[in-house]
Amino acid sequence: MKSKVLAALVATMAVGATCAFAANPFVDVPSDSWAYKSVVELADAGIIQGVDGSYFQGNRNITRYEAAEMVAKAMAHMDKASVEQRALINKLADEYADELNNLGVRVSALENRVGNVKLTGDARIRYRYQSEGDKVKAKDFGKVASVENDKGTAVANKKQDNDSSWDYRIRIRANAQVNDRTKVTYGISTNSISFADNSTASNSDNNNIYTDLANVDYNFGGNNWDLLVGRYEYDMGNGHGYGFLYGDTFDGAQLQYHNDKFAATAGYGKFKESVMAGDEGHDGVKTGYGELDGFFGGGRAAGSAVGVYYNDYTVGGGSDRTDKDSFRFDDSWGAYASVNFGKWNALANYEKYNSSKDNDSNINGGNDPEVWVGRLTYGAANFATPKYWDAWVEYLNADNGFAKKDGTFVGSTYGWRNDSLLNNVKSWGVGVDYTFAKNAQFQIMQSFATSAKDGNADPGEETRAQFVFVF
Template sequence: MKKKIVTSLAAVMAVGAACALAANPFVDVPTDSWAYKSVVELADAGVIQGVDGSYFQGERNITRYEAAEMVAKAMAHMDKASVEQRALINKLADEYADELNNLGVRVSALENRVGNVKLSGDARIRFQHQSSGESSGNDGEGYKNDASWDYRVRVRANAKVNDRTTVTYGISTDDINFADNGTASDNKNIFTDDAKVDYNFGGDHWNLSVGRIDTYVLGGENAYGFQYGDVFDRAELKYTNDHFAATAGYGKFKAGDTVEAAAVEGNGLLGVKTGYGELEGFFGGGRAAGSAAGVYYNDFNGIKGFEADDLWGTYASLNFGKWNALANY
């Protein structure tokens, strides 16, 4: 087992190595040993340290914790590995999951491993009751019987390309009414509502996000300001640290129930372009930790019938232990 682990990890650590083999740090590993090359590469990469800094003690059985420690260090070099080598590290991480957890390496965090694709999704069935005659989009008769029920299904795929780049793709159905007599094979209501690339750089403080999102939110993470549950194509740059965040972006509203329905009435967001910006400050300690204040602004390039143009707002969110006070203007 030890031979398999050492040679496997050495193969990963040697990825992209162009320099000559480093000097042997262990006095008890002869140059004619089957493990010589692998041991030297692992030592040079910092995966193994040996015993007392001078001895490898290759005949001694290693513990599972020692093996897990080597796996954890190999995980830190995932960006150098090929697809096959990443699969090997993932397999070893699964084998030593308990030991890695005890060493403080959260195996659940391996969802962020390079080359890993995570699938998720949700389904919603909704009942809406209104008295007859209230607005419903159902010829003025209100929601009743099958018209009171609708459903929506969404599927998401998140892929970690490398340590800094993540790709997200998602599809969704519209809110489909149970009163709709369309067949199950009718896919006209399925569309791409999420397709974006996120690139993190600048010491993990800067994030560039380009592509499509399913919800447009501005004015705090909890949507203190504007929120439209519609598809929005945009390019966005954001800077964040522990005390401050600045966001700037530009995009265009696309498909979506609210957008399209409003567009039919002549005042919707379909096709509307907007440049936007947001400044936020984070403060507080103890019970007040997580408090924030910010300002946000939208410059809409309106279309005929869309009345809003320059929209702005400000908010403050103050935490008091289990209580929160929110002010928004």
């Protein structure tokens, strides 16, 4: 692109940064040139510097890096631009994104451009298979292997075979930067849809697509405070813990204070998906929660972390609630430590759930169950960098009490295991993640040495493999 053409484009954006009486710094731009006013205003705003400070050289082809530098300087005036001008800046910034990154314009600065609406998303094609394991009695929790219905909710346990082991999911997100403090996010997702369902009508049913994100994030107080309101992901551990109890569709409000060394979070809301969302006409589980996190050795984003968290649960439905199908915990607490050393990361996570006083002995086993998780990871598979990989091994020890009477898990999980490998079980797992192309990753997981804790029949081992694409 010739410099005079780019200059004409950028001139429309450098509003509020011009001087009507600026002097012409370039000896090769006559006052009667069609580009004179634009060139003078851009030079006065610092967006262009010319060659040797004296020549514009309007007929010279410029490099992409020179164009990116002009765009970066125009981005500094985004707050003074109109909607149309912001759209043009955004278009140019997308075109020169790689060069802007190399020039030191951080990715976060590109993503947080005022007036920018960015579409992102991911697609997953997944294979899951769980062997039958030992024969079990009908009274046992987690009878064989659990599968999901088209809502993603665990249902009757049975061995998966043929193409019933294959499913897919697609999610799309729209992220809008309203101003330098406010961000709006809206997302839709399909459920995990099985390839075994040959019915086009069934797979296109409206129930297979739902809103999983719809929130406003307001940053204030010197960028240290965040207020999040709406539908968001509920994840105890702030992304550093294992996420044994997790909700990807959660309606609530959350206030967080954070810096590079510390974060304090408090919130209240209601689970909207999974078994915890409620069944048989009962309201879902609500929780008030709090968390304290400390960060070291690299800061909040990439460093090591330790944290503690607490949940106080409330189950709707009143006296007509069917106890055998209800979430029967009063509260829970947990703690984690995630430590980086070189290319290695070691994670330890503990959680304890306290059953309600009127808990039936058939619900949650009448116990106050605990869960221990340990994971050791080598490497980090980055979606943006091909040929990056990681490998991990983990150990999980979960008490009896995390399943309902029909064997379904009481909540969702951020991990990869099926329901019968999350309750009343000791189990090892191993996996590898490999980025085989930019924004494309292959992931494989395998459980082994799995056994039931209370002497009942052991569940079968699980194999899971999936392709994940982000855009």
